[in-house]
Amino acid sequence: MAGRELTLVQSVTDALRAEMRNDDSIIVLGEDVGANGGVFRATDGLQKEFGEERVLDTPLSENGIIGTAIGMALYGLKAVPEIQFLDFIYPGFDQIVNELAKFRYRSGGQYTPNVTIRAPYGGGIKGGHYHSQSTEAYFAHTAGLKVVVPSNPYDTKGLLIASIRDPDPVMFLEPKRIYRAIKAEVPEEAYTVPIGKAAVAQEGEQVTVVAYGAMLHVALQAAQKAKEKGVSCEVLDLRTLVPLDEDTFLTSVKKTGRLVVVHEAQRTAGFGAELAAIAAEKAIDSLEAPIVRVAGFDTPFPYTLENLYLPDVPRVMDAIQRVVGY
Amino acid sequence: MTPKLLQVVREDGGIEAALEPKLSEGQLRELYKYMLMVRMMDERGMLLQRQGRLGFYISAEGQEAVHVGAGYAMEPDDWYYAHYRDPGVALMRGVSFQQVFHQLYGNAEDAIHGRQMPNHFSWKEQNVVSLSSPLATQIVQATGTAYGLKYRKDRRVVMASFGDGSTSEPDFHAGLNFAGVWKVPVVFLCNNNQWAISVPMSKQTASEGIAVKAIAYGMEGIRVDGNDVLAVYRAAKEAVDRARAGQGPTLIEAVTYRMGPHSSSDDASRYTPKEELEAWRRKDPLVRFEAYLERKGFWDAAWVEQLREGLKNDLQEAVKRAEAVPKPPLSSMFQDVFAEETPQLRAQREDLKRTHPEVE
Numbered sequence: 182m183a184g185r186e187l188t189l190v191q192s193v194t195d196a197l198r199a200e201m202r203n204d205d206s207i208i209v210l211g212e213d214v215g216a217n218g219g220v221f222r223a224t225d226g227l228q229k230e231f232g233e234e235r236v237l238d239t240p241l242s243e244n245g246i247i248g249t250a251i252g253m254a255l256y257g258l259k260a261v262p263e264i265q266f267l268d269f270i271y272p273g274f275d276q277i278v279n280e281l282a283k284f285r286y287r288s289g290g291q292y293t294p295n296v297t298i299r300a301p302y303g304g305g306i307k308g309g310h311y312h313s314q315s316t317e318a319y320f321a322h323t324a325g326l327k328v329v330v331p332s333n334p335y336d337t338k339g340l341l342i343a344s345i346r347d348p349d350p351v352m353f354l355e356p357k358r359i360y361r362a363i364k365a366e367v368p369e370e371a372y373t374v375p376i377g378k379a380a381v382a383q384e385g386e387q388v389t390v391v392a393y394g395a396m397l398h399v400a401l402q403a404a405q406k407a408k409e410k411g412v413s414c415e416v417l418d419l420r421t422l423v424p425l426d427e428d429t430f431l432t433s434v435k436k437t438g439r440l441v442v443v444h445e446a447q448r449t450a451g452f453g454a455e456l457a458a459i460a461a462e463k464a465i466d467s468l469e470a471p472i473v474r475v476a477g478f479d480t481p482f483p484y485t486l487e488n489l490y491l492p493d494v495p496r497v498m499d500a501i502q503r504v505v506g507y
Numbered sequence: 508m509t510p511k512l513l514q515v516v517r518e519d520g521g522i523e524a525a526l527e528p529k530l531s532e533g534q535l536r537e538l539y540k541y542m543l544m545v546r547m548m549d550e551r552g553m554l555l556q557r558q559g560r561l562g563f564y565i566s567a568e569g570q571e572a573v574h575v576g577a578g579y580a581m582e583p584d585d586w587y588y589a590h591y592r593d594p595g596v597a598l599m600r601g602v603s604f605q606q607v608f609h610q611l612y613g614n615a616e617d618a619i620h621g622r623q624m625p626n627h628f629s630w631k632e633q634n635v636v637s638l639s640s641p642l643a644t645q646i647v648q649a650t651g652t653a654y655g656l657k658y659r660k661d662r663r664v665v666m667a668s669f670g671d672g673s674t675s676e677p678d679f680h681a682g683l684n685f686a687g688v689w690k691v692p693v694v695f696l697c698n699n700n701q702w703a704i705s706v707p708m709s710k711q712t713a714s715e716g717i718a719v720k721a722i723a724y725g726m727e728g729i730r731v732d733g734n735d736v737l738a739v740y741r742a743a744k745e746a747v748d749r750a751r752a753g754q755g756p757t758l759i760e761a762v763t764y765r766m767g768p769h770s771s772s773d774d775a776s777r778y779t780p781k782e783e784l785e786a787w788r789r790k791d792p793l794v795r796f797e798a799y800l801e802r803k804g805f806w807d808a809a810w811v812e813q814l815r816e817g818l819k820n821d822l823q824e825a826v827k828r829a830e831a832v833p834k835p836p837l838s839s840m841f842q843d844v845f846a847e848e849t850p851q852l853r854a855q856r857e858d859l860k861r862t863h864p865e866v867e
Contacts, residue, residue: 208654208658234658235658239685240681240684240685240688242677242680242681242684242685244647244677244678244681245647245650245678245681245682245684245685248644248646248647248648248650248651248678248681248682249647249648249650249651249654249681249682249685250651251648251651252647252648252649252650252651252652252653252654252655253651253652253654253655253658254651255636255648255651255652256586256651256652256655256656256659257655258655258658260651272677275641275644275678276644276647276678279639279641279644280639280641280644280648283639284637285843285844285845285846286622286843286844287619287622287623287627287629287637287639288619288629288631288637289617289618289619289620289622289629289843290842290843291618291619291629291631291637292629292631292636292637293846324844325844325845327845347846348846349845349846377849423849424845424849424850424851425851427850427851428850
């Protein structure tokens with residue numbers, strides 16, 4: 182099992198390359214994904230290896246990219262469109278929520294488009310409102326879509342390949358803030374990490390801290406600080422929002438009796454609300470403190486003050502201390 | 508810039524002999540049969556809705572020649588992205604009235620398990636793609652499928668059908684723009700029936716018709732009399748042949764008229780000028796084609812009588828049987844969301860059982 186150190190964004194490319202070598206039905210399409218290899222270089226070198234027929238620079242139109250990807254997939258191809266920033270996806274929203282997510286259901290299982298939409302999401306890159314949003318809740322709220330958010334290079338490759346092989350439509354949201362922040366060993370061959378399975382990123386006893394994507398690293402740092410103060414945190418990396426791994430989540434909450442949810446998406450009706458509701462519905466007897474959400478604010482995403490908008494270690498620490506001291 | 512209106516059979520019944528497609532008597536009768544099937548099915552559907560037996564219906568009255576002519580120009584295995592006013596393509600490909608009425612009633616025999624409103628069909632065996640209510644979404648999907656055909660060197664072509672209102676949607680622009688750039692085998696069929704519910708063409712676009720828009724996408728635009736089934740057939744055949752030969756997409760504007768309301772929920776008398784409707788009624792595509800058949804010596808009153816009688820019986824039988832079939836099982840509500848039921852859906856289904864034990 183040959184491995185080498187890759188960043189998260191290199192792992193995206195590596196997943197696409199490995200799977201495209203295995204399967205000539207995979208088509209990558211999007212803005213600047215060809216000659217330029219994507220604005221984040223996530224598709225770097227793919228057009229050179231697989232040709233312009235399989236790695237397409239499309240006209241600049243998100244509804245066009247997603248709509249044509251659906252049409253390719255209805256024909257039997259596996260389409261992997263890239264939306265340059267999650268913030269730009271809205272012209273294609275109708276094609277995602279009303280078409281892609283609904284084809285299987287509305288056709289009685291006749292038409293089952295296999296589309297994996299890749300989109301970098303989240304703040305922390307000085308991108309202002311239109312290059313920073315974290316709107317996973319829109320998609321988690323849509324029947325018929327799976328939502329996957331990796332947090333490290335190994336999972337990125339395994340989850341992306343699993344998403345491409347999965348017969349259902351998948352929103353694959355990439356934490357661009359940590360595209361190059363961490364390197365980890367990634368096997369050269371194709372492998373999968375199962376969709377719908379959370380990971381215990383760090384075991385602990387007193388508080389469950391749930392996060393995904395870029396925020397996992399903030400949660401881990403906060404857990405480290407908490408440890409220095411004598412508080413033992415269990416950190417969960419959700420990896421998949423839909424379908425949610427409720428078993429791993431509830432097992433941890435029941436074990437620790439305290440829950441802190443961290444996400445950079447805005448607070449109201451964010452995915453943390455769903456997690457809090459599930460904990461309240463199914464683990465109320467185990468809870469020893471109120472659930473606390475550490476989230477982005479109900480403001481548009483700010484440019485200059487983004488570091489105050491994004492959950493950081495002091496805010497997560499504060500939440501941990503509040504639930505432990507309750 | 509607006510292309511000349513293509514007509515084969517003029518409104519006065521005269522024939523442009525040089526443009527007449529080479530179709531046998533049998534084929535011409537078939538075209539008539541499919542148009543009549545749609546007309547009679549629609550009459551029955553609207554009647555059942557008015558009687559309170561069907562929840563909703565969308566009729567294609569007045570527009571039969573557009574999709575019947577275009578559908579006839581394709582091979583049966585070509586891909587057809589339908590909208591909700593073109594049921595004749597599925598019928599000519601072998602979908603039965605019975606299958607249609609099971610869908611209209613959303614019963615347990617419905618191929619899509621009662622999951623969509625009437626007229627929102629999905630016929631995979633006949634290569635007629637599942638349709639939705641939001642407009643123009645199928646146009647850009649059709650371009651994607653055409654890309655797939657080209658990529659796989661598949662000889663089939665794609666046709667996407669839509670109305671004049673859809674041409675204002677972003678998916679119309681994206682679909683045609685991508686198709687022009689990719690030069691893929693797709694035919695865009697605009698059923699210009701002059702009205703988008705209550706909004707006339709003059710408020711939809713300032714361009715002279717729809718066909719002219721093709722120029723901006725680098726493809727040919729054809730403007731055809733949509734009440735002349737032979738003209739539509741001719742235009743579509745040309746476009747389909749061109750697509751199959753690798754010469755790229757075409758936009759066809761079939762100029763027609765919606766002789767009824769938008770749907771059974773609409774009252775067109777609120778906005779349609781009466782004289783306009785009367786003028787178009789005189790251009791009824793079935794009447795025009797009857798006159799043509801007569802002129803060719805192919806009109807056979809006994810054949811038509813028999814045809815009508817047969818279709819009437821088939822419709823009656825289809826309705827009777829569809830009305831006798833129960834609703835889909837409650838558990839079907841939870842199926843086909845994903846390939847496999849998720850733990851959440853399973854839990855929700857189980858939960859429903861607590862108050863509704865009939866859920867299996």
